[in-house]
Amino acid sequence: MVSITKAVVWFNEVGRDDLGTVGGKGANLGELTRAGIPVPPGFIVTADSYYLFIQQSGLEPLIRKDLFGLDVQDSRLLNERAASIRQRIMDAPMPPDIARQIREAYRELGEGPVAVRSSATAEDLPEASFAGQQSTYLNVVGEDNVVRAVQACWASLFEARAMFYREEAGYDHVKVGLAVPVQRMVQSEKSGVMFTVEPVSSDPGKITIEAVYGLGEAIVSGEVSPDLYIVDKESLRVVSSSVAPQDRMIVRSEGSDGAHESANAWVPVPEPLREQAKLDEADIRELARIGRNVEDHYGSHQDIEWAYEHGSFYLTQSRPVTTMREMAPQETEEEEELAPVLLSGQPASPGVGFGVVRVVQSPSEIDIVKKGDVLVAEMTTPDFVPAMKRASAIITERGGRTCHAAIVSRELGIPCVVGAANATTALPVDSAVTVDGQKGNVYEGKAEKRLAWAERERKRWEQAAAIATTTKLFVNLAEPELAEHVAKRRVDGVGLLRAEFIVAQIGVHPRTFIEEGHPEEYTRQLAAGIREFCRAFAPRPVVYRLTDFKTNEYANLRGGDKYEPHEENPMIGFRGASRYIHEPEVFKLEIDAIKQVRSEFTNLYVMVPFVRSPDELRGVKKLLAEHGLVRSDDFKLWMMVEVPSNVIALDAFIDIGIDGISIGSNDLTQLVLGIDRDSEQLAESFDERNEAVMTAIQTAVTGARRRGLTVSICGQAPSVYPEVTERLVEWGATSVSVSPDMIDQTREIIAQAERKLGRAPRS
Numbered sequence: 028m029v030s031i032t033k034a035v036v037w038f039n040e041v042g043r044d045d046l047g048t049v050g051g052k053g054a055n056l057g058e059l060t061r062a063g064i065p066v067p068p069g070f071i072v073t074a075d076s077y078y079l080f081i082q083q084s085g086l087e088p089l090i091r092k093d094l095f096g097l098d099v100q101d102s103r104l105l106n107e108r109a110a111s112i113r114q115r116i117m118d119a120p121m122p123p124d125i126a127r128q129i130r131e132a133y134r135e136l137g138e139g140p141v142a143v144r145s146s147a148t149a150e151d152l153p154e155a156s157f158a159g160q161q162s163t164y165l166n167v168v169g170e171d172n173v174v175r176a177v178q179a180c181w182a183s184l185f186e187a188r189a190m191f192y193r194e195e196a197g198y199d200h201v202k203v204g205l206a207v208p209v210q211r212m213v214q215s216e217k218s219g220v221m222f223t224v225e226p227v228s229s230d231p232g233k234i235t236i237e238a239v240y241g242l243g244e245a246i247v248s249g250e251v252s253p254d255l256y257i258v259d260k261e262s263l264r265v266v267s268s269s270v271a272p273q274d275r276m277i278v279r280s281e282g283s284d285g286a287h288e289s290a291n292a293w294v295p296v297p298e299p300l301r302e303q304a305k306l307d308e309a310d311i312r313e314l315a316r317i318g319r320n321v322e323d324h325y326g327s328h329q330d331i332e333w334a335y336e337h338g339s340f341y342l343t344q345s346r347p348v349t350t351m352r353e354m355a356p357q358e359t360e361e362e363e364e365l366a367p368v369l370l371s372g373q374p375a376s377p378g379v380g381f382g383v384v385r386v387v388q389s390p391s392e393i394d395i396v397k398k399g400d401v402l403v404a405e406m407t408t409p410d411f412v413p414a415m416k417r418a419s420a421i422i423t424e425r426g427g428r429t430c431h432a433a434i435v436s437r438e439l440g441i442p443c444v445v446g447a448a449n450a451t452t453a454l455p456v457d458s459a460v461t462v463d464g465q466k467g468n469v470y471e472g473k474a475e476k477r478l479a480w481a482e483r484e485r486k487r488w489e490q491a492a493a494i495a496t497t498t499k500l501f502v503n504l505a506e507p508e509l510a511e512h513v514a515k516r517r518v519d520g521v522g523l524l525r526a527e528f529i530v531a532q533i534g535v536h537p538r539t540f541i542e543e544g545h546p547e548e549y550t551r552q553l554a555a556g557i558r559e560f561c562r563a564f565a566p567r568p569v570v571y572r573l574t575d576f577k578t579n580e581y582a583n584l585r586g587g588d589k590y591e592p593h594e595e596n597p598m599i600g601f602r603g604a605s606r607y608i609h610e611p612e613v614f615k616l617e618i619d620a621i622k623q624v625r626s627e628f629t630n631l632y633v634m635v636p637f638v639r640s641p642d643e644l645r646g647v648k649k650l651l652a653e654h655g656l657v658r659s660d661d662f663k664l665w666m667m668v669e670v671p672s673n674v675i676a677l678d679a680f681i682d683i684g685i686d687g688i689s690i691g692s693n694d695l696t697q698l699v700l701g702i703d704r705d706s707e708q709l710a711e712s713f714d715e716r717n718e719a720v721m722t723a724i725q726t727a728v729t730g731a732r733r734r735g736l737t738v739s740i741c742g743q744a745p746s747v748y749p750e751v752t753e754r755l756v757e758w759g760a761t762s763v764s765v766s767p768d769m770i771d772q773t774r775e776i777i778a779q780a781e782r783k784l785g786r787a788p789r790s
Contacts, residue, residue, distance in 0.1 A: 050146030069210030218243035238305035241276025372447030375433035379481035380420030420462030501764035507559035520567035522764025523741035529556035539586030561628035603637025669694035687737035715744035
């Protein structure tokens with residue numbers, strides 16, 4: 028019988044690179060703990076434990092049988108199959124070794140109430156918001172109840188809403204794993220959600236904080252309309268404050284053991300507090316400061332859940348913001364809208380939509396919403412998502428800018444107004460309304476002026492996207508399910524296709540496939556992920572960066588700890604080109620995947636990362652050639668410039684024979700300045716704009732252009748610092764590759780820089 032040596036890991040043992048083992052939520056909790064951010068302590072039951080449970084229980088063939096022929100659009104059939112799978116999981120015995128380790132960890136944590144949360148390996152990933160699809164159990168007390176709650180979280184992987192979401196996103200239901208963080212329960216006096224970017228306008232200079240009394244489930248679910256505080260990110264000045272009266276809150280039930288739904292209860296808010304602001308100015312500034320530190324640590328905008336207990340703030344989750352859009356334009360003065368305002372609420376997702384009112388009282392009624400209707404509900408849950416996708420706009424009676432309805436609406440690009448009191452009764456069913464997600468108004472009938480304004484803005488963004496430039500604009504991508512969506516944008520191709528997300532989804536070390544006699548399965552799965560990008564972007568080029576996992580990241584894949592050495596500093600250890608040369612049998616699996624895709628799509632190019640010496644580049648080229656991948660008119664070979672030796676001896680690398688370089692500004696900065704890019708203490712000193720780093724970049728750009736190579740940059744710098752993009756254009760870079768949310772802004776920056784230099788745009 029297969030056994031597992033470590034079913035449980037502690038928060039301080041994992042970080043952002045451990046998605047395959049502990050899922051998005053677990054990885055972020057570990058990362059925050061390591062960074063010194065205030066996080067309640069806890070441990071994580073790994074995804075490997077879940078896979079072992081499924082294997083030992085013989086559940087996989089039974090689950091696949093229930094999944095066979097399933098149409099997730101058939102709500103009745105979906106719910107039946109989902110219930111069947113969940114029951115199978117709950118009825119199966121928990122492996123004794125896993126149960127023992129969970130009990131031991133719970134005792135070491137100090138026992139008492141804990142939160143048992145789901146952390147799917149496809150959840151809380153950049154550009155893929157799967158939050159809320161699985162279950163959370165709060166205030167669980169006792170060893171047996173914790174073990175049972177873990178199993179219930181595993182079962183919740185097959186909630187109907189989760190299965191629908193995965194099917195729509197293209198995930199294999201059986202291959203998605205589930206880790207389970209178990210965390211000391213904070214009995215929140217106040218709690219809420221914080222965005223380190225204004226989520227409606229996408230203003231990066233603002234921090235948005237929402238707050239309620241009691242546990243945070245009231246705000247996330249939309250049951251309670253929260254206070255809203257807007258903070259200037261740089262000065263931490265409170266820009267605006269909106270207080271929402273609150274007469275009830277969620278707290279732990281007295282005497283609850285967390286084993287039943289009654290673990291938490293609604294209670295009245297004390298009368299003197301009901302009309303008061305939840306946070307004073309000092310608290311708001313302190314919380315915003317913590318949020319800013321988290322954003323600085325991750326290097327990206329964050330969606331944070333927080334709690335306040337006994338005078339201290341704690342973060343219970345942080346994930347990347349997945350709904351960044353172009354910053355909403357400032358409105359010009361115009362004539363007053365003549366259509367009457369029926370009701371108002373908080374603007375939650377920009378845009379203006381028109382349609383017929385459909386009031387949905389429960390998820391069982393979502394089929395009444397047809398394409399183009401306006402969905403009106405007291406609040407939404409993940410079960411509403413199929414109807415939300417069909418709606419032209421969404422209105423909810425409760426909730427704030429960070430409730431489920433708001434987040435999903437922004438993700439779908441649908442106008443949304445939340446906190447519109449009495450919407451389900453005030454808006455007549457079958458009546459026509461216009462929903463203004465920019466202003467927060469709902470107008471009677473067709474509000475012609477607002478709809479015309481929205482159409483003008485849509486065309487304005489289309490025109491901005493159509494700006495012609497000589498310098499090409501590429502995009503950095505990692506998730507296959509985003510390929511088709513981003514490919515519709517006006518970009519010249521993929522400048523950096525990261526393999527690591529695809530490999531993390533596979534979840535198994537490539538040597539494990541070899542040892543178990545199925546190496547072709549690893550190749551097949553890797554090729555399937557790469558193929559999605561090439562199909563979506565064809566004939567535009569897709570530059571695939573060869574796998575650049577570090578040893579600690581490989582070790583987190585199933586079977587990885589058997590093959591990977593322990594390194595004190597994996598960032599400068601066994602990675603990149605040296606790994607391919609030392610492990611040609613593993614590298615062959617990746618080469619075979621590339622060849623499979625190129626047999627269908629010749630727009631796939633290859634980029635070699637972390638090349639320390641010309642000899643390493645020569646060795647990688649030799650391995651590629653042995654398997655038939657040789658530079659030609661339709662196969663380009665690029666090299667990442669991220670090690671100082673690449674800059675100092677650039678001509679020697681070029682002499683080996685490459686078509687282009689792409690500057691990895693993150694690694695280059697850390698190695699030029701001698702700063703660990705993950706160091707919290709040195710975060711303020713880590714800056715790509717440092718004179719030494721910019722000199723290195725300039726040397727690489729001008730040197731490669733002198734030799735006739737194409738030159739790009741795919742690190743974080745151009746997505747964060749517009750001035751870096753301007754300098755790259757000035758020095759002669761042939762392309763810039765940025766994150767999807769920066770496409771239009773970067774194109775404008777490039778166009779302005781080219782105009783200054785007098786360059787003619789491409790037709």
